């Protein structure tokens with residue numbers, strides 16, 4: 001599938017009941033040719049209203065954090081595990097993730113990233129390991145299907161608990177190193 005076909009098909013998605021309450025489906029944003037892909041959990045209120053991932057308070061913090069290592073949206077592609085907002089921002093249910101994950105798989109096939117950074121536990125458990133423990137394993141790198149994968153705390157968690165920010169800063173430096181490594185491969 002090509003981008004246009006994928007985006008048009010996804011826009012009509014009714015694979016789970018989250019579609020019934022959405023203002024906008026939040027497909028993805030950023031550079032479709034990037035080596036780095038970021039994957040969050042699911043849209044929040046602002047994302048649902050605007051149709052763009054990570055534009056609310058968590059997104060603003062994410063932008064600030066990535067700016068520290070000189071990254072902005074032209075440097076990565078960003079999407080979520082589920083494309084429609086769960087009510088009251090609850091965790092997406094396993095069945096909702098299952099229904100939606102095919103869209104993300106197609107996005108990964110088209111972007112062909114060298115690195116996937118999961119934002120938070122939900123994405124890490126879905127993409128890295130179902131038993132992933134974010135507190136213990138954040139910042140560690142594993143390779144799956146030729147793609148380097150890691151996770152950091154979700155920016156919403158960093159808004160709630162600032163004490164986690166120094167560890168995340170270290171993880172971002174590690175991301176910068178990994179990006180340099182894959183850029184040297186070409």
Ligand code: URA
Nearest residue numbers: 040041042043053054
């Ligand atoms: N949180 C997420 O996981 N994704 C978004 O797009 C916004 C907030």
